Amino acid sequence: MVKKGEWVRIKKILLPVGERAPQDPEDTKSTPLVMWTKGFLQADTKIGDEATVVTAVGRTEQGELTEVNPYYTHSYGKFVPELIEIDRRYKEFLFGGEK
Secondary structure (H helix, E strand, O other): EEEHHHHHHHEEEEEEEOOOOOOHHHHHEEEEEEEEEEEOOOOEEOHHHHHHHOOOOOEEEEEEEEEEEEEOOOOOOOOOHHHHHHHHHHHHHHOOOOO
16 A cells, blocks of 8 residues: 555556547557656555645645656766767867867
């Protein structure tokens, strides 16, 4: 049970499959249009159940409770050593130094 007041993420299907625009590409039409929203839970709720949240800007939204204390999991990929050399050369070009 997730307690009222927790920072959570909810999922709401805005357009189910079959209701997407006819001009959408086939791969887009085959998936629902989903809105993910983070906010403060307004009542004790179980993961997977319908929940109401109030966002950081005060908007109220409802959807399926999916996550507690959500955080970013994306990155810009693995380290690329060539980018360090590009950065060094770029700064040298901009700000002077040996040619």
